[in-house]
Amino acid sequence: MNLPKIHSITKKILVALVGAFLLVFLLFHATANLFVLRHDDGAWYSAFCHFMGTNYVVKIFEIVLLGVFVLHMLLTLWLVVTNRMARPTRYHEAQKSKTHTTSKLMAWTGALIFAFLVMHFCQFYFVKIGWVKGQYMVETAKLQDPEMLQMLQLSQQYGLTPEEMIDEMEAQAAMYTDENDDAEETAQYIASMRDKLEVMNIVQRAYEEGNFSQDQKWIRHLNYDERQTLRRVMPESKPEPDFYFMVRELFHNPLMVLLYLITFVVLFMHMRHAFPSAFQTLGLNNYKYNRAIEICGTVYAWLICLMFAAVPVLVYLGL
Numbered sequence: 001m002n003l004p005k006i007h008s009i010t011k012k013i014l015v016a017l018v019g020a021f022l023l024v025f026l027l028f029h030a031t032a033n034l035f036v037l038r039h040d041d042g043a044w045y046s047a048f049c050h051f052m053g054t055n056y057v058v059k060i061f062e063i064v065l066l067g068v069f070v071l072h073m074l075l076t077l078w079l080v081v082t083n084r085m086a087r088p089t090r091y092h093e094a095q096k097s098k099t100h101t102t103s104k105l106m107a108w109t110g111a112l113i114f115a116f117l118v119m120h121f122c123q124f125y126f127v128k129i130g131w132v133k134g135q136y137m138v139e140t141a142k143l144q145d146p147e148m149l150q151m152l153q154l155s156q157q158y159g160l161t162p163e164e165m166i167d168e169m170e171a172q173a174a175m176y177t178d179e180n181d182d183a184e185e186t187a188q189y190i191a192s193m194r195d196k197l198e199v200m201n202i203v204q205r206a207y208e209e210g211n212f213s214q215d216q217k218w219i220r221h222l223n224y225d226e227r228q229t230l231r232r233v234m235p236e237s238k239p240e241p242d243f244y245f246m247v248r249e250l251f252h253n254p255l256m257v258l259l260y261l262i263t264f265v266v267l268f269m270h271m272r273h274a275f276p277s278a279f280q281t282l283g284l285n286n287y288k289y290n291r292a293i294e295i296c297g298t299v300y301a302w303l304i305c306l307m308f309a310a311v312p313v314l315v316y317l318g319l
């Protein structure tokens, strides 16, 4: 196999830089996740996710981040392959050196983290980009269409469903069509109400089931079909995934709690070695500070993993 020739140290430096970027991202991600633990009906976490989902700078950052994840994996894979190609015949006796064990461990823990990310993206990120179905919410303010709200009020007043109300109006308009100078306008109004009927049904259900957030800012518990309806009929309403609800629901499942906790142990092992390795590759280590760098790596890995672990554990315990 002919792989393009880039010096091994260049690849290592790239892996280290990209890895350092990922270490910073994980701190940011773990900190933001702690908002899930607030008992504020998701006010902070939803506001954070809304910002993350709508800000263009964040969107660009997200693409860079995903690119960087892929780059990190491809580069490490490339390093492993080129290292093996440089030594096609394996040693007779297994190497017992510390470096060998560490890099083997990094490859395995890296592969497990990749497997976790596939599952994690199916649970969250792919919901955001519409590849997987989830639970959604929409800002109440974005559904403040005066005509639609008036129709909802009328239907409530007459004890009818919005559809029955529109049927009734249409029947009345047909009866008085000769006397009605605004027949065309009325027909247009009824047609536009029919278009919005599906949205009215969504709002109606939210009222009936009390699906509003405590601060009334969001209508929650929308399913995928309702999300599609909103995007089609009122594209400006921009429904979003309800990550607060989805995270909390996910961690009511003990199997998921266990899988996430196992991942954090693996992540801990990966990060603990990644931290000093990055320093070494970038030439930032010094025999005087090596011990301190190692301790910092361990503390950093503990900190991130404990912050991550707090969410599944505390949510599962109902705290």
Ligand code: HEM
Binding pocket: 029, 033, 049, 052, 053, 062, 065, 113, 120, 124, 125, 128, 243, 247, 260, 267, 308, 309, 311, 312
């Ligand atoms: C308790 C643990 C975790 C929870 C509750 C959690 C939750 C989430 C949620 C809700 C999203 C979607 C956010 C959005 O797109 O706005 C997300 C995205 C993401 N998560 Fe996690 N996550 C956890 C752990 C991890 C770990 C351990 C990693 C990496 C090893 C990770 C990597 C990512 C990445 C790369 C994205 C996509 C980028 C982004 O949207 O910010 N997550 N996570």
